[in-house]
Amino acid sequence: MNNRHTVEFKVNGEARSLEVFSMARLLDVLREQLQLTGTKEGCGEGECGACTVIIDGQIVNSCLVPMAQVNGCEITTIEGVAGGDQLHAVQQAFIDHGGAQCGICTPGMVLAAVDLLNRNPEPTEHDIRNGLAGNLCRCTGYMKIFESVVRAYKK
Amino acid sequence: MSPIGKAFPRKEGRKKVTGKALYVDDLSFPGMLHGVTVRSPSPRGRITKISFEGDIPWDEFTVVTAKDIPGANYVALILNDQPYLAADFVNHPEEPILLLAHRDKYLLEEARRNVRIEIEEQPAIFNLEDSLARKEIIWGEDNVFKKYLVDKGNVDEVWANADFIVEGEYETGAQEQLYIENNGAIAIANADKGVTVWGSMQCPYYVHKALVKLFDLPEEKIRIIQTETGGGFGGKEEYPSLIAGHAALLAWKSGKPVKMIYDRAEDMVATTKRHPSRTRHKTAVTKDGKLLAVEIDFVIDGGAYCTLSPVVLSRGTIHSAGPYVCPNVRIHSRAVATNVPPHGAFRGFGAPQSIFALERHMDKVARTVGLTPEEFRRRNFIHEGETTATSQVIRERVDMDQLLTRALQLSNYHEKRERFARENAESNGRFRKKRGVGFATFMHGAGFTGSGEVYLQSVVSAEATVEGVVRILAASTEIGQGTNTIFSQIASEALGLDVDLIEIVQPDTAHVPNSGPTVASRTSMVVGKLVESAVTGLKQTLIGSSLLPHEYGQSEFKRACAEYIARFGSLKTSSTYQPPPNVHWDDEKYQGDAYGAYAWAVYVAEVSFDELTYAAHVEDFVALQEVGRVLNPVLAAGQIEGGVAQAIGFTLFENVVWKDGRMANNQMTNYIIPTPVDIPPIRVYFEENPYAYGPGGAKGIGELPMDGAAPAILNALENATGVSFNEIPLLPETLMVKLL
Numbered sequence A: 001m002n003n004r005h006t007v008e009f010k011v012n013g014e015a016r017s018l019e020v021f022s023m024a025r026l027l028d029v030l031r032e033q034l035q036l037t038g039t040k041e042g043c044g045e046g047e048c049g050a051c052t053v054i055i056d057g058q059i060v061n062s063c064l065v066p067m068a069q070v071n072g073c074e075i076t077t078i079e080g081v082a083g084g085d086q087l088h089a090v091q092q093a094f095i096d097h098g099g100a101q102c103g104i105c106t107p108g109m110v111l112a113a114v115d116l117l118n119r120n121p122e123p124t125e126h127d128i129r130n131g132l133a134g135n136l137c138r139c140t141g142y143m144k145i146f147e148s149v150v151r152a153y154k155k
Numbered sequence B: 001m002s003p004i005g006k007a008f009p010r011k012e013g014r015k016k017v018t019g020k021a022l023y024v025d026d027l028s029f030p031g032m033l034h035g036v037t038v039r040s041p042s043p044r045g046r047i048t049k050i051s052f053e054g055d056i057p058w059d060e061f062t063v064v065t066a067k068d069i070p071g072a073n074y075v076a077l078i079l080n081d082q083p084y085l086a087a088d089f090v091n092h093p094e095e096p097i098l099l100l101a102h103r104d105k106y107l108l109e110e111a112r113r114n115v116r117i118e119i120e121e122q123p124a125i126f127n128l129e130d131s132l133a134r135k136e137i138i139w140g141e142d143n144v145f146k147k148y149l150v151d152k153g154n155v156d157e158v159w160a161n162a163d164f165i166v167e168g169e170y171e172t173g174a175q176e177q178l179y180i181e182n183n184g185a186i187a188i189a190n191a192d193k194g195v196t197v198w199g200s201m202q203c204p205y206y207v208h209k210a211l212v213k214l215f216d217l218p219e220e221k222i223r224i225i226q227t228e229t230g231g232g233f234g235g236k237e238e239y240p241s242l243i244a245g246h247a248a249l250l251a252w253k254s255g256k257p258v259k260m261i262y263d264r265a266e267d268m269v270a271t272t273k274r275h276p277s278r279t280r281h282k283t284a285v286t287k288d289g290k291l292l293a294v295e296i297d298f299v300i301d302g303g304a305y306c307t308l309s310p311v312v313l314s315r316g317t318i319h320s321a322g323p324y325v326c327p328n329v330r331i332h333s334r335a336v337a338t339n340v341p342p343h344g345a346f347r348g349f350g351a352p353q354s355i356f357a358l359e360r361h362m363d364k365v366a367r368t369v370g371l372t373p374e375e376f377r378r379r380n381f382i383h384e385g386e387t388t389a390t391s392q393v394i395r396e397r398v399d400m401d402q403l404l405t406r407a408l409q410l411s412n413y414h415e416k417r418e419r420f421a422r423e424n425a426e427s428n429g430r431f432r433k434k435r436g437v438g439f440a441t442f443m444h445g446a447g448f449t450g451s452g453e454v455y456l457q458s459v460v461s462a463e464a465t466v467e468g469v470v471r472i473l474a475a476s477t478e479i480g481q482g483t484n485t486i487f488s489q490i491a492s493e494a495l496g497l498d499v500d501l502i503e504i505v506q507p508d509t510a511h512v513p514n515s516g517p518t519v520a521s522r523t524s525m526v527v528g529k530l531v532e533s534a535v536t537g538l539k540q541t542l543i544g545s546s547l548l549p550h551e552y553g554q555s556e557f558k559r560a561c562a563e564y565i566a567r568f569g570s571l572k573t574s575s576t577y578q579p580p581p582n583v584h585w586d587d588e589k590y591q592g593d594a595y596g597a598y599a600w601a602v603y604v605a606e607v608s609f610d611e612l613t614y615a616a617h618v619e620d621f622v623a624l625q626e627v628g629r630v631l632n633p634v635l636a637a638g639q640i641e642g643g644v645a646q647a648i649g650f651t652l653f654e655n656v657v658w659k660d661g662r663m664a665n666n667q668m669t670n671y672i673i674p675t676p677v678d679i680p681p682i683r684v685y686f687e688e689n690p691y692a693y694g695p696g697g698a699k700g701i702g703e704l705p706m707d708g709a710a711p712a713i714l715n716a717l718e719n720a721t722g723v724s725f726n727e728i729p730l731l732p733e734t735l736m737v738k739l740l
């Protein structure tokens, strides 16, 4: 477990090659080695979704992903969800409709919402609730998050 | 166009949705070490031995014990009874004893597990009943941190002649705040420059006050900076003083920056929670349903140290008699000690506990008298000119009758009540869902209790730049509730400038004055008013110096600022708290004007109860409230929705499992908070009635939504099942036992 390996992967379109412990958590590598601190840790056990990233088109909890598993993968974090200074429609909707309060769940929530809309461009309320079921928010009571998702696709 | 009442987007929203907002764990400094806390292995006893074991390079570690503390070994707050590090005796099973720091956080974790602490155990008590019964004296002479007695009229003269006397007992459990960002702090400290701490917190000046004592340094040598804060709900009111102090002690000894971030398990097991409570009611009523006397015995479990328990108890006490008039009221209340980690601030601050009891009890009294819950309350609602339990004369227009009528309409209450009764009866004998509706009517006082605001003497400053930007300097923190945006709107309104020209300065005790703690639903109403007067002072200074005409536009304002600064060097004004007129409070008798203003509300819940799984589910929720003027409808609704969701958790999901004074389910996997699939539509409505002494007419709002949901839900469950439940959290297990 203490072995270091070279792992090659892409983050937000950029190729990376890093020497890491194979059991290091993707979450820590993103935050500490790549300074991509937009990905948050809420629980470290796959419950809260604050650490959500997209790997090869799938949302995953990066606190549960050992580095050995990301070799050859493409990863999108909150920093790469829209190009440059642009905002993704979901991000804009979260700003306009109160989808973020303290903001700590927001990066994960935005990625989960983006992923949901990629798979299902016009989700029903039921779809939205289920699509976001892996992401916890303690501030909003979720109402404004649901509304933000709806506004993002109705735009 | 006035910015008040407009849905301005959250000021720091862009940073938050792009992941650029920097929370404490996102910061790092060159040469930084990580710090951890070694805690007591048992709930109560004498520390006999500490040994450093295992195959650990101990000489690489910074180790701090009580002996290393340069100043006083207590967390300065109310009674100063809680040590930063236990020196020879522990009073709860997570009490900090020793601190460790190292560069490598993985090695640090291993080291923590290899510190062995031996305790000569002494008997401990873990619940408020045992504490009241003095099974063991663990604090002071009688285990009591604080007690109050509110006495209005004379209840003793009433009992003998009352048509009905109704008694009841109600209990609420501990609740974890569960902000998604755990507690954390980073410190740099040395004798030369003093101590600087960055951290996730609600009250920078609480931390400041505590660290001045801990290090015995002059005030200017302690600097506290609030980083973006991922939720607080009270959980970051007093606790940050502890973790900030720990990080600073390690930094002081090691000479290096030290970061201390709790993981979820440690945050849940060791930090504060909502006080568990037990309330007894005895009520005398006439046969036509008029309240004659109310006697309330309210007890909260404070945990091992006093922390904020006296103030939590105070708010719970004052709110325990609700928005009703009664000529004779006696409330005894006590906060008692147990050997569990200290309980602390959590949204509502004692009021959700005592309001739960009251609003469950009101339904019981109504039933006994033979009135509907609605009619009984209508006969007793307080009106303008009448007095509360503390003999406060209500001087604002309040119309609970109208609020109730509207809330019952919005929720279709009467129609549902009738339909559910029919459907539930039809379903008898077959397993299916039963449904019910219930409501609660309540009030919540904004700001500090009694003379609290006068003692605080909060200050806000405003400063103009040559570009005509107005910077607001206050220690009030943005914790997700919208401080930045609300302050900008208030300043923008007072100055007639664009909200974008208002800048909210990051709370940093080196730069901002003490505007008081960010608690008690006081930030918009009390501190917002200071923002309004500080910027008004700025404007008047410019007008007074003839640099600005009475009517002006943005460019004239900018020119005037530039000119003033060129002539006089800077332009800054401050404003200090002034109480509204005619506010009197007697701390001894606990009588008088407890709060400057109250928010009034009626919450209605519809629940279903599944006879097969014993699960109760909230199907629909209407939250109607009068909070003065609504400053920002999206933020205000967001506060209510979030609070109601937490209150639903408090009622039906969130169960702290205690084992010998320690939380046994300290993981998100088995302490369940509501997820996106658990929450019903929360329908939020406001009734607007501007408050003369609030900025733009606003009153406090943040804690209110925590108060009403629990009793409304249990009242609805009683309506659905015909069985009365008086304890929360109410889990399917409990429902099954009672209904089988």
Ligand code: FES
Binding pocket: A040, A041, A042, A043, A044, A045, A046, A047, A048, A049, A050, A051, A052, A061, A062, A063, A064
């Ligand atoms: S931190 Fe990964 S799911 Fe909570």
Ligand code: FES
Binding pocket: A099, A100, A101, A102, A103, A104, A105, A106, A136, A137, A138, A139, A140, B180, B230, B231, B480
């Ligand atoms: S916005 Fe605070 S946890 Fe979601």
